Amino acid sequence: MQNHQEKSPFQFILRSLLILILILTVIAPIAGCGKEQADAQSNSSSEVVQTIENKGSDTLVNLALAWAEAYMKSNPEVRISVTGGGSGTGIAALINGTVNIANASRTMKQEEIDTAKENGIEPIKYIVARDAIAIVVHPSNPVDKLTLQQISDIYTKKITNWSQLGGEDRPIVLLSRQSNSGTYVYFLENVIRLGNKESDLLFSPDTLLMPSSECIGAEIKQNPNAIGYDGLGYVGEGQKVVAVAIDNASPYVLPSIETVNTNTYPISRPLHMYTAGEPTGAMKAYLDWILTEGQLLVAGLGFVPLEQ
Amino acid sequence: MKTSDAPRRSLRHKGTFFIESLIHILGFSSIGFVLLIFLFLIKEGVPAFFEIPFNNIWDTLWYPTFDLFGVLPLLLGSLIITVTAIAIALPLSIATAVLVREIAPSWVREILKPMIETLAGIPSVVLGFLGMTLVSPVIQKLGAPTGLTAFSGALILAYMALPTIISVAEDALDAVPKSYRDAGLSMGATQWQTIWRVVVPAAKSGIITAVMLGLGRAIGETMAVMMVTGNAARMPLTLNSLFQPARTMTATIAAEMGEVAQGSVHYHMLFGIGLILFLLTFIINLIAASTIFKKRQKGGLR
Secondary structure (H helix, E strand, O other), X not given: OOOHHHOOHHHHHHHHHHHHXXXXXXXXXXXXXXXXXXOOOOOOOOOOOEEEEEEEOOOOHHHHHHHHHHHHHHOOOEEEEEEOOOHHHHHHHHHXXXXXXXXXXXXXXXXXXXXXXXXXXXXXXXXXXXXXEEEXXXXXXXXXXXXXXXXXXXXXXXOOEHHHHOOOOOEOEEEEEOOOOHXXXXXXXXXXOOOOOOOOOOOOOOOEEEOOHXXXXXXXXXXXXXXXXXXXXXXXXXXXXXXXXXXXOOOOEOOOHHHHHOOOOOOEEEEEEEXXXXXXXXXXXXXXXXXXXHHHHOHHHOOEXXXX | OHHHXXXXXXXXXXXXXXXXXXXXXXXXXXXXXXHHXXXXXXXXXXXXXXXXXXXXXOOOOEEHHHOEEOOHHHHHHHHHHHHHHHHHHHHHHHHHHHHHHHHOOHHHHHHHHHHHHHHHHOOHHHHHHHHXXXXXXXXXXXXXXXXXXXXXXXXXXHHHHHHHHHHHXXXXXXXXXXXXXXXXXXXXXXXXXXXXXXXXXXXXXXXXXXXXXXXXXXXXXXXXXXXXXXXXXXXXXXXXXXXXXXXXXXXXXXXXXXXXXXXXXXXXXXXXXXXXXXXXXXXXXXXXXXXXXXXXXXXOOO
């Protein structure tokens, strides 16, 4: 800010070197707690391209983007534009005929299907991947199974110590994704509120809202008090996944590709793509590709691939 | 000679006039930009205070997904972290400024000054990462249930405010006339007594300015704070709150702005928080500026 006139070349060089060294020493491990960015895709626009508009669920948006980018790389004649906005937005756009594919993390409501049919659009449902939420704790934590009711009590602070669950005498530290994440809303509605629409339970104000999956992983890894949840595909090493049961009478199930696909793991849901009418041509090729080769990308984005 | 000189001079006058007016325009445009930012904040933020009931805003529950926009935990979170950060940074930075300006031989100063400037150049995300991996495990070992606490955030912020406070405080010390020091020493005071009883008090207003600028820097910091404080929107009312997670206003804006629907109540409320933050920093800077102004009026240089 000041003293610029005093700076000798020596100071300048010393300072630049210091900054460089500091940044270099820290930049390598920092890749962990941020979002990876895919390279922008360059397009050859020599011939007439076919455009597919794809809009909807924020849960699905990163997966849909990854699919679109990978597909456009091998099929430059197709242009796919992907936007988020929420399942409802995507479905509304499909009904109004402004998009070709709507992404939805829920199924279409009957009245939505009716409105679509009034507009002359027959929505066709595809399950393109599954989303399962894993409950994770520190590897040293002896607690390895929980019921949905217990998880709900933990996140509303009715249970505050691990000893109440057969663990060590430690306070429970609650970790969550940020409130704008689709996972946050899904977890709240289906686990904390146990799927009860009347319920007005909320995350305890003491819940730590972590900026990213990597940050949840980092905190779980080092804190024996912590409990967290995240998309199954995001669970890495240093985290112990807890088996979950619907209630006391049901079996405790660990999440895996198999248990999610057979619907035995309780905290999972299918993710959908809706098309307007039976798809043809490029649209059909794209959806077929998603259901086969596209599945290879699914696990990398935190979701569960369909069983082939 | 005169005849050949006149046209050249008028040409030079034209050039000077052009450059001068350019500088004027550029100078005033910065005022314009500040005004525009302020207007934009008002336009986007003020509707929030009409759309959301008063009791909802000044409440303790921040759940924007469920239309609960209680801003108090965020406000108090920001304050507790910032005030703690300055309390940590103040003694450290004044001691450093005194060392650099008054005690250290010139070759030490040559090394220390660029080092301090380097501190200011470290990106905040890097500091946040250091806080997450180095500071928070230590805090947790001290007995807190998690290492992601208000105190961890305050430590990182103190570190970030240090270079600002040091360099402004150092300038304030520098502006104390040499005759003050000579007078102190000739009265038989030791170097230590001269520094603490004469030089530092003489630079007091400059040091207050330094602290205020540090405060302004700390309260607006986002990334590092978001990474180490845990972002739990709880009310920091009990004594142990410093060692519990907290959520700041800046972290809230940064975390939620990216996904919010434009024009929604939540969107307006995030700008409303920005407005509150703007007013807070404005008041802090005003206090800093007024101390300088008062000193000038008294005839001092500092």
